[in-house]
Amino acid sequence: MSNIAEVQIQCPYCGEETAVQVEFTDTPSDYVEDCTVCCRPIQFHVARDEDGQPSVTATREQE
Ligand SMILES: [Zn+2]
Numbered sequence: 001m002s003n004i005a006e007v008q009i010q011c012p013y014c015g016e017e018t019a020v021q022v023e024f025t026d027t028p029s030d031y032v033e034d035c036t037v038c039c040r041p042i043q044f045h046v047a048r049d050e051d052g053q054p055s056v057t058a059t060r061e062q063e
Pocket residue numbers: 011012013014015016035036037038039040
């Protein structure tokens with residue numbers, strides 16, 4: 001069973017959809033990765049819902 005999934009997210013800055021590889025081994029977790037299109041820092045929140053399904057939220061980096 002793999003703990004890595006490819007998830008489609010939408011950049012909160014430029015609105016481009018991009019696929020990211022996310023690891024769900026240690027959830028919930030937060031990290032920042034630059035958008036591949038506009039290079040601005042996207043804050044990722046990685047968690048599992050009640051059914052154990054992985055979910056990823058992409059927001060603007062908090063100041
Ligand atoms: Zn972007």
